[in-house]
Each structure stands twice: as structure tokens, then as C-alpha cells.
Amino acid sequence: MAGADNPRGRCVGGHARSEPRAPQYEAPIQCIGSRVHEVQSQMKQVSIVPVWTIQDAQGQQLPARLIDLLVQVSETGTLQSAARVLGLSYRHAWTLVRQGEALFQAQLMLMERGKGSTLTDLGARIAWADRRIHARLRPVLETLSSELAQELRGALEEAPAALRIHASHGFAIERLLERLAGDGLKIAFSYASSSAAAAALRDGDCDVAGFHIPIGAMEPVALAHYRRWLRGLDLQLVDIAVRRQGLMVRAGNPKELFALADLARPGVRFINRQPGSGTRFLLERLLAAQEVASTAISGFEQGEYTHAAVAAHVASGMADAGFGLEPPARQFKLDFVPIATERYFLLCRADVMATPALQAVLQALRDPAFRQVLAALPGYDPAAAGTVSPLADVYPALASSAPE
Template sequence: MAQRHQTSPLRNPLMDMLQAVREAGSIAGAAKSLQLSYRHVWGELKRWEQALEQPLILWEKGHAARLSEFADKLLWAERQAQARLAPQISALHAELEKTFSVAFDPEHHVLPIFASHDDALVQLREHAAKQSLHLDLRFCGSVDAIRALNEGRCIMAGFHAPSQPATDSLVARTYKPLLKTGLHKLIGFSSRQQGLMVQPGNPLALRRLDHLLRPGVRFVNRSPGTGTRLLLDQWLTAAELNHQNIEGYAHEEPSHAAIAACIAAGQADVGLGIGSAAQAQGLDFVPLEQEDYWLVCLKSAVDSPPVQHLCRLLQSADWTDQLNAMAGYTAVNTSGQIQSLKQRLPWWTHRSHKPKP
């Protein structure tokens, strides 16, 4: 077989056969060099001729088989593609080998996480990768993240809740059926501020929740199932405010970053989100609520190497300094510590009261 066929990262059986016919001058010689049967090579060439509706091999009595002009052009085009793409394909191949080598290295760990969107988690992923811990992050709503954990689609989930939610609050009533004492364990992650992201200088002077109901104020919302949407709906219910009076309540974006970008582009005046997302887009931020961001995993996974690796990393001084430097974030003294639901979430420490009708 020609050297090109042995080393090329891009392989095509037709091109291999055409090249072999050109070099051998016959179907039989091509079949021998390719270590294939004559019948197979002949049948494949005929099949390709029918598919392409062009002749590939020319035979003249007493002469060697040769390629048609169309076949010559095919090989020329393939050489051009090889010259242009082979370096990139080789580099990609090397990168894939490097990536897959992680699977065979006992010092590296991979941790699948479904989580509510959070800028600190993005930075943690980059920080952890340098410590041989690879976080396979999938962002979704808090509720969907916990459901993914319960359905076995990940090892850990990330969700957020107000630091002191009422026992019969919407947040408590939503999360409590999903999290089970004795089954789940919490891991402290961070404390962060939720608030109003507004245009630079806050020209509409939006400082409170009821300001969202002002005529002409364009709001942009998070989608149902996200912790931020849950928080907003809880605030509205507690304040006895009707969401139908908020212009743009039905306008939904998938992340804090998307909401900030929407406001920065002038498509909305205000949205609920985190301070780091507002800062990234040059927006002003009006803090309204301090909340906790939690990581949760099944009790059975607490002692697994990836989870233990993550806990050690979260307790390190390097990560604490990096987290505290982010806008709106504060490291918590429980960061990286395994805790029970009853210890940390107040709605498990008291008997739930039925919400008033």
C-alpha cells in the first residue's frame, strides 16, 4: 500500500482504491496492494461510478487500466484537502489523546454536575482543572438540577436559596419534596447577592421590588424552574404583588449573563440576577437578598474520590481568595464541609405549616 494511505489522518476507501489502481495499473494489482479481493474492489468501483454518475476507470485492450479525468480530479481535490486539513486533524487527534488519557490516570477525577447558573462555578471549573479535578458542568434551573441528581444523571447538583427562608415559603415548599434527609448531603459553596441589574447610573431609580410595576419599566425574567424565578415569585407573593402588572414578566432568558446582556443592549430596563453578571456587562446592581448557593449529592457518593477532592479544594485558601474577589460573592465558613439538611436548611428543623389559602 502507498505510504500516503498508512499515514494520512483522513481516509476514504474510494480514494485509496483509485490511488492503488493508478500505482498498480490494474484492478488485480490494486486489490493485492490493498489486501482485498478482486471482486470487492471491482464491485466497489462500479458502485461508486453509479452513485457519482461518472466513469472512474478506463480500459483499453492491451493497455493497463487508468483513471478517468474525473477520477484524476477527485484525487487532486483530495490531496488539496489533505494539505489544508491534515495539520489541524493531527493537532485535534493529539488533543483527543491527551484528553482521553485522563480516563486512565488515577490522579485525575471527573465530577458530573447539573447546577443553577453561577459565575463562581465557572471559575471553580477552571481552578479545579489545574488540580486534576474536571467538573463536567451542565447549567439548568435549580429544580431541574436536583431532579437530575435524583434521576442518576449526575453526581452533584447546585441550587440556591435565601439564607433564611420562611418554613412555608414558596422556596421551601418547592425544594422540600426534592431533597430527602438521610438520602442527600449538603456541601457549603458560597454566599452571594441577588438583586436588580439596571442600566448604568440607574436612570429609572429602580431600587425596590414594587418599582418593577411602574408603567413603562421593561423587565426581563428567568425561566420557570430556576432558583431566581422561584425567588422572584416568592417575593411577589409575600408582597401581594401581581406579576401580571410587570411589563416583560413573560420575557425569559436562560441565564444571569443573558439577562445582563439583554439589559446592556437596551432591550430591557431591569432584571433579577447576581452582581458579577451585572459587572461583566457594565451595569449597575441593586442588592436585594443575600442567599446561599449549595452543592448537594447523594449520601452514598460523599466518600467517593471526586467529591472528597472537591471538598478539599473548596476549603483551600487559594479558592477562598478567588471567590471573595468576585463581585457579590462571599466565601462561607462551611465551604467544602459535608452537612445534613436539618443542620443547614431551616425548613427541616420545624414542622411545616400549611400555607394560608
């Protein structure tokens, strides 16, 4: 159904976002919730964007774009600025707020002349719910977008993707995919755990695997874990960046959480990553090395699927701390306590290294302008980006000659 709020139409039970928040890599189709718009013969990109809404018992729904408006008010501080960002008139934005308040029979926003606009607790909770939804689903939807693009490309009898990448989600690999898409390179990618990426590379289900290994005392432990998939394979390692993992805590660190042992204190609520993720594996090994029982940490078994979702969970007040990367902590205005440093890299076989597609990857990583993009990510050091080394030279424990 279409309406004044959304001239492009929207799916029943959903609101359309003004623009997708997730990067668009593949093939113009746009899926919002359960709807698909516009398939053209020349595939360019697929974008899937989450949709959600709220309705009462009579089926009356929250006005389309009101959730976007509340998010923008929380970020800009005024209804006028929020309306400008979304391309709405001030009058229309105010009407959306009034309609939402009528549905809830409660205020969503407080406005005071000369002091801007402040969301009520209800309005703030809706805005944070939207952030959490996008943070949690983004990598999943990006992977699905790539899969859909491949299916459509096959139906249109277009050339298949030049490179298949399975990689642990991170912000450097995200920027790299954006760069390669901008360069016109067709890539089929899937975000997966580091273990799943390594297994896919071994089994020939991908051309390139991306994952991370800690630097320092935890390195041998991690290598022993990945050895089952990588030992003896003739692989080349392509560096992307060194990055920091640590504690994400509320601004000002009110609980005074400075070490992993502090997570076990009474009254501290923690949000973890999902089982099987490389970040959770690292955290579990760090806790074991420090003799901190995970059972003593409240919330340890609750896991989110992305670093951004962990940060949003903490920023919304649902947890006091999480463990993950620095960029989402800064994005959500959290404090960050560095705990570990790790190396993020790509692995591929020698025959793949010689392909034009992989050479395009190396060219991008070695581009000074792109390195500046990576260096702008908090906690990331891309000094070695694009460096190629035999895997067995970098990690002898993974060589076929290494003892069991």
C-alpha cells in the first residue's frame, strides 16, 4: 500500500527507511522486509533492509518513518534538524509525532523553546530498539543480499562472481568490500565465524577466507584451534590490519570496569558474542588464562551476533559491559578498555593469488588512500595492509611439518 508518508509504498506491518544504513555491494533491487522493488537487466546491487513497526489491538500502526524520526531527534537534538535530515517538512514531522503519541496515549518527545527536543523514556526506547535491530541484522542481511545477487545473476545468465569470500565480520573487511564493489569487482561474500571461514576454505567452498588471530600469549591457543582446518594447506596470507579488542562500557565507566576479572563482580551485567564466534573464543581463553570463571559473569551466556549489536546493547542500558572491537564502541559513544590485540588477514591458495580478482584486492589494500580509510577506524592499524606471506612462514605451527 502507498501513502503520503511513503510514496514508494511499504509492506504491511512495516515502515520504510529513508535510506539503507547497510552498505550495498552486489546486485537496482531493494528488499525492505518482505518486499522486492525493481529488477533491472543490468544487475548492480541488492539491498535488504530490516522493517519493523508497532500496532495496537485494532491494527492501527505507528506512522511510517516515525521511528526514523525518533532516531534522528536523538542524534540531532531538535525536531527541525531531524526533519531536515529525513527530507520532511517540520509540519509533517510534528504530525507524525502527534500520531504516534495518539497511538501510545503517551508522550514520545518533550520540546522546550530554545532547548531543542528530548525524547521521553518511551521515545528513547523505540530509537534504541531500532539501533539494536540494525546492528544485530546488518551482517546477516548483507550476506543474504550477496546470495540473492548470485541467484539473480545466474537467472540473467550474467558472469558469476569473480571471487568468493567467507570472512569473520569486521570493520576493515567491510570497508574493503565497499571499495571492491566501487571498483566494479563482482564478489560473492558471506559473513561467518572464523572457524566456519577456515572450514569453507579447506573444503573449497570459498576462494578467500578472512579471520583473526590474537597477538601474544593467546596466539598458540588460537592456532591450535584452527590447526584442524588449516594445517598443511599451501596458503598465502594477506594482511589487512591489526586491531584491538576490549571492554565496551558506559560513558565515564560508572562501574569502574578495567579488567576481565571485574566482569565477575556482583551487580555487573555483561553481554557476550554468540557461541562459535572468534571474539567469544578469544574471551573464553583470556578468562581461562586469568582463572576467571565464566559462570561468575552475569549474562555470559547471552550472545549477540555482531560487535555493533553488543555496543548497542550496552549503550541502551541493557548491559554494563560487552567485549568487542573499538569502532562500534566509539560509534555508540561508549568508553573502551583495550584488552587484546589481534591480526586480521585473508587466506587463499596460490592459484587464487594469481587471478586478476585477487590482484585487485591487493591493489586496493596497498592504495594509500584506502589505508587512510582503514586508519580512520578506531583501534585499527593498516600499516601492513596488502603484505603477502606464506602462511607457514607467519605461523609455523600450521605448517605440515609442525608436530601434532
